[in-house]
Amino acid sequence: MNIKIYNTLSKKKEILKPLEEGHVRLYVCGITSYDWCHIGHARSALVFDMAVRYLRWRGFQVTFVRNFTDIDDKIINRANEQGVDSKELAERFIAEFYTDMDALGALRADIEPKATEHIPEMIALIGQLIERGLAYPAGGDVYYRVRSFADYGCLSGRKFEEMQAGARVDVNEQKEDPMDFVLWKGAKPGEPKWSSPWGEGRPGWHIECSAMSRKYLGATFDIHGGGMDLIFPHHENEIAQSVGANCQPFARLWMHHGFVTVKEEKMSKSLGNFLTIREVLKQWPAEVLRLFLFSTQYRNPLDYNETALRDAETGLDRIYDCLAKIAALDEKAGGVEQPRLSGKEREKIAGLREQFAAAMDNDFNTxxxxxxxxDAVKLLNKAARLLLDQPGNAEDLAALRQGAADLRELGAILGLLGQNPADYLRRKKEKLLAAVSLTEAQINELIARRNAARERKDWVASDAVRDELLTHKIEMQDGPEGTTWSVKVL
RNA sequence: GGCGACGUAGCCAAGUGGUAAGGCAGAGGUCUGCAAAACCUUUAUUCAGCGGUUCAAAUCCGCUCGUCGCCUCCA
Structure with a gap:
């Protein structure tokens, strides 16, 4: 088994070989909890949710750590704006984060450390950096002496000269060099603070990830992940801190996912075009959002728009339709001798797991x-149709059931197809019905009227009923089991 | 200005050296009283453009054009 993952550090896909065989240690940068999560956060969460589920499905043990940044300038500023305590604010949005994750069906990380609960670890790490001459206290703050770290820029591919050419960093007289970044910030009046050898203050943003990953995963571990925007400076600085303090390699593989854009623009607060998870889930079921997010490989940018989500929903419906059809078939297993599926078709159905795994092995190509x-849905639909006409052969049915079970098992890796197909379709119908001006009883009455007309072969009357229903966006399907109906989308 | 990514059918999107997956939308057919659903067939001689390497390139190299991201908090 070879799982290849693109490593930002080497700019190549590499075969995943955990330090400890069979055990992957993963650290992902989580949210700064001061505001509602948007669909970009959803992508991050779901990409790593998928990766963890897949690795586990593949037989790896996975230790998944994702932190919460619960102390930071943004939190303090927001708390001041709202006149609340910064800790309270941070806790509140962590709770909201969990609500969103649950709604998305995302698994919890195994360990979810908070920055404020690891101040001693950070202080120890900063102390080590000072000892090694890689950091210096200055006016109550502590800074990282970036030029002393030879590999600085190795992740983002930057060189000092280049960075300085376009640097837009704040002028700060306390720094020896404008590129130096803060490890410890001396407290200003009224700010949350912890005591430290350098006076009262709080940690800089980057140090928490170095301290917490070391505590829970060790100095060197397998995969570190996050959004592409974290490559520089956040992850670059983490490397400087961790390698500088530990004198051994940090994360061996860096996984970065692409952004969600809205109308081709990156979501950002300043553009006012960000969509919260809450808002999106009001409009679309979580599985639709997941199907949409996974319709593109995780490293590529992804544009959020109505059309894309509608397409995703249509696709999801199609899979559930197929599963429901096969489930219904189960109930009328027949005793026909001859299998109707060819050996080739049977093989193809059986090969789904392998095909799926081959795609996923290639850098999680969802x-x-x-x-x-x-592809499998198409094949299963075809087979189900063959079996629908006549009593099925037991072998055929077994192949179909297995295909459906595989579909659901593989879907689960992407967090899809977790619902009972019949329930899914019924719920969807109810939801659509709520937006239509007829009740189910009224519809059934009209259908009965139409069927009576059809009995009489009064096609004019029959079509009139259908047209009437169509004005209410109700579409009928005449099948061997009678007439069913669905709400027409669009 | 520096660094990086991307440009594949009407739209979305795989494919990274061996002759273009899949989804949505469209067209024709089977089925049907007619429909719908499902199924079948079909829709890119071609992968932004131009050169080059190769028996062979969407895939490698160079240049041009275009889009986007990072370099400041950011998933």
């Missing part, structure tokens, strides 16, 4: 993996 799922 787009390709979904393609395999849809």
């Amino acid at each position: 787009a390709q993996a979904l393609g395999q799922l849809f």
Whole structure:
């Protein structure tokens, strides 16, 4: 088994070989908890949720750590704006984060450390950096002496000269060099503070990840992940801190996911175009959002728009339709001798797991993996149709059931197809019905009227009923089991 | 200005040296009283453009054009 993952550090796909065989240690940068999570956060959460589920499905033990930044300038500023305590604010948005994650069906990380609960670890780490001459106290703050760290820039591919050419860093007289970054900030009046050898203050942003990853995963561990915007400076600085303090390699593989854009622009507070998870889930079920997010490989940018989400929903419906059909087939297993599925078709159904895994092994290529799922749906639909006409052969049914079970098992890796297919379709119908001006009883009455007309072969009357229903966006399907209806989207 | 990514059908999106997955939308057909759903067939001689390497390139190299991101808090 070879799982290849793109490593930002080497700019190549590399075969995943955990330090400890069979055990992957993963650290992901979580949120700064001062505001509602947006769909960019959802992408981050779901990408790593998928990666963890897949690695586990593949038989790895995974230790997944994702932190909360619960002390930071943004939190303090927001708390001041709202006249609340910064700790209270941070706690509140951690709770909201969990609500969102639950709504998305995202697994909890195994360890979810908070920065404020690891101040001693950070202080120890800063102390080590000072000892090694890589950091210096200045006026109540402590800074990292970036030029003393030879590999600075190795992750983002930057060189000092280049960075300085375009640097837009604040002028700060306390720093020896404008590129130096803060490890410890001396407290200003009224700010939250902890005591330290350098006076009262609080940690800089980057130090928490170095301290907490070391505590829970060790100085060197397998994968460190986050959004692409964290490459510089956050992850670059983490490397400087961790390698500088530990004198051994830090994360061996860096995984960075692409952004969600809205109308081709990066979401940002300043542009006012960010969409919260809460808002999006009001409009679309979590599985639709997941299917949408996984329709593109995680490193590529992804544009959020109505059309894309609608397409995703149509696709999801199609898979559930297929599963529901097969479930219904189960109930009328027949005793026909001859299998109707060819050996080749049977093989293809059985090969789904392997095909899916091949796609996922290639840097979690969910787009390709979904393609395999849809291929299987097509095949299963075809087979189900064959069996629907006549009593099924037991072997065929077994193949179909296995195919459906595989579909659901693989879907679960992406957090999809977790619902009972019949329930999913019923719920969807109810939701759509709520937006339509007819009740189910009224619809059934009209259908009965139409069927009576069809009995008489009064096609004019029959079509009139259908047209009437269509004005209410109700569409009928005449099947062997009678007439069913659905709400037409659009 | 520096660094990096991307540009594949109407739209979304795989494919990274061997002759273009998949989804959505569209067209034709089977089924149906007619429909719908499902299924079948079909929709890129071509992968931004131009050169080069190779028996062979969407895939490698160079240049041009275009889009986006990072360099400041950011998933």
